[in-house]
Amino acid sequence: MALDTVAIASQSPEAAQPWRELGLKEDEYARIKEILGRRPTASELAMYSVMWSEHCSYKSSKVHLKQFGEKAPHSDALLVGIGENAGVVDIGQGYAVTFKIESHNHPSFVEPYQGAATGVGGIVRDILTMGARPIAIMDPLRFGLADAADTRRVLPGIVAGVGGYGNCLGLPNIGGEIVFDETYAGNPLVNALCVGVMRHEDIKLATAHGTGNLVVLFGAKTGGDGIGGVSVLASETFATGKAAKRPSVQVGDPFAEKVLIECSLEIFAEDLVIGIQDLGGAGLSCATSELASAGSGGMSIQLEKVPLRDPSLSPEEILMSESQERMCAIIEPSKLARFMKICKKWDVTATVIGEVTEGKHLEITFNGELIVDVPPRTVAHDGPVYNRPIAKPAYLESLTPTSLPALDSAATIKSELLALISSPNIADKSWVTDQYDRYVQGNSVLAQPEDSGMVRIDEQTHLGVAISTDANARWSYLDPYNGAKLALLESCRNIATTGAKPLAVTNCLNFGSPEDPGVMWQFSETVRGLADICLEMGLPVTGGNVSFYNQTGSVAILPTPVIGVLGVIQDVRTRTKMGIPAAGLQLIQLGNTSDNFSGSEWAHLHGQLGDHAPTPDIAMETRLVQLLLEAQPLFESAHDLSDGGLAAALTETTLRNNIGATVGLPGELIPGGVAAALFAETPGRVLVSVAPANVAALEALATKFEISCHTLGSSGGDALVINDASITLTELRAAHTETFPRLFG
């Protein structure tokens, strides 16, 4: 096919173009023609199509996401906010931490291993791009029912991909989630979080300024993989009868990324770059247009200089390729020689492909022919904005309350507990997490299944950070506004339970099709809830990601806002672990239980959903966090009560160090009886173990913070004894640990 140049485009306004196949809508194509005053060239059309995709442009979510700006709390900690590759927060002692969570859902369904692997690779490059050394990753994953055939195809591949890529990069994987629900069949969620650390003065931004400065592409060569990944793959629902989308999935090379990390950090250390951007979704189209529009606007690129893995690629394909492990830097000509020397040391290919120019246009030539001539802002930021119709979904009118069995005998307590803790959502996940390296770098203070992952930042001062990711999608389904708030509160509680103070928030909002008014309502309520609670709690949102079109046919996934909270701990040596460490300790529940099973795992086990999510009590949760931090020296162990309620918490805290417990639950004194005490997932509760001598001190602090404090029993023995039901730890362990090997081993 002949090269479609700007000159040709100007002379052939009516030439037919494949805008529809590239995922553009008719009015969007018209808008491009209006911006340019002519039809776009094939290369321009390629750029607009990927950059205006839902994935890159946030066109359906923008009108809602602006609340994060409007309701942003004042925060001294925020150094770089939403809009850059990742937000950056000040954690003191001159350290800055950057963290972000992103989705790689659609590619991971099409090609589980590579989809998950490149999801890790992409978020790690986002963190690296800020100038930070990546120090840990986490992977919240969601799948269809555990015993479904497709889950057996998707889960092992995704887990192997996360491990295969992350392990090879040398990043400890310190947490995440694994959740099963039938709505994720056909739409598994692969969210990846990365955290990185740098000194304040080392923060880098994605900007291109200074006429005559060079645009350098470095890292892997460009191939034909991932073309249209953000548009035809991530921004549409799956339908049968269409061509295979596997070529739209990128292929990862973790070794290339590891070398790229070391090379980039050495380049940063010598302060050789003006601006830097990684090549992820939308590849060069994104990197060039974003760098240029964040600078003065002018940039010229000679596209034929891009090193290719496949020499037959057309200019459009080069612009759209999402080949991994590539970075784009803006550097001063005087620093080029040193830059190239470092790249050579690490065997990283680096090529000057253009320069910053005086004008306001991004001009791309191919063998001397002008094929792109656009104002870069129109590509990167002035995409379409949709105010999509919103309607409260009808399902909310037909919810029914739960009706669950009474726990009226030792036998039913035992059988219900064993059934719950062996169910896939509550069962031990080490079959998965043992495939991830949690030790590398030697700074992992806590890793899964602990309440939060914790990493030491400074060996001399013992400063560290903690991270937790949480979502309760069933609560979000029942009440998306409060569901988002509850997820954030749970995440904060997980951070405080380990002894760290919540500092900042990131999020990954996974939803069905934005073209469905019901889904859009779930989304708008979620964003509103999240923005409100961040303002109320004084926690800045540092960035996030929206993934729409997680829908097969008319069935959308449960609304799944995954919330990540970053916390700071001044001395990691004081952290609290979840496992009961010794016999003879008092087991105390902080917080009250209420009689609501809606959205709980126990109700799910009985095929029920219920009718209402709990109402978040932000004031109480804030006091609980304060109590957890102040009483921290008194705790021998602490574990948040969430999925699976007290039953799951007792199982996990006893099995961790193989120390039993005896607890008495006075059913007649608790609303909802023993069943609620064990299985309700009432938020705002934590199970702690305390030396008998410290109980009075804890009770005094609990009184001060107005948090109720219930002594449940004590630790010791080789069984978990609840009222008159006794389960040996051997029995408990078998039930808890055998599920995953049986399903996937």
Place this chain on the structure above:
Amino acid sequence: MRIGVVTFPGSLDDSSALRAIRIAGGTPVPLFHASDDLKEVEAVVLPGGFSYGDYLRCGAISRFAPIMSSIIIAAEHGFPVLGICNGFQILCESHLLPGALTRNQGLHFVCTDQALTVENNSTLWTAGYTKGQRLVIPIKNGEGSFQASAETLAELESEGRVVLRYADKNPNGSKNDIAGITNARGNVVGVMPHPEQAIESLTGPSEDGLTFFTSVLHSLVGR
């Protein structure tokens, strides 16, 4: 006492090995694969990782690095070398140690706190342990299954050259539960578990790994 740690492209546990040497009381010296200069170190650690991505046989490319030619010559003259995980694989590829590390029996990468017993405390790297001592040290690898011919295994066993053995449970199908071996002279040791990740109880399952590093320091002082 200067102890070097080699960084190959794709090495991952080099920083942890440097830290372990420092905590043990030595002077850690970073070495780079592309130079044959050992910078006057008195012992060297080949750290864990995925050198060259392990896209070929693990360690097969690193074995040809310029630094390895210096290390191979020195090792033949009694220079202390410890290979951990990928480093063990490189030592096997270099023929400084016999046998090979193959894909784990279960075909998965395995990261777990592994119980081990010390079988040989006469090497430069294990002299500080007692024979039969039980350790808990992380393993984290995809290709850690030690394989060798029946003849080689018999030789390793009869000469007491098995340094560490998996206890309680063999995680990967290694022959004779072998987790680490030494050469005949006892200066070159290869282990699949990661002693550099069991230095501080804060970040590891134990402090059982530290003795690898203090052992070699004491051995060198005693020379």
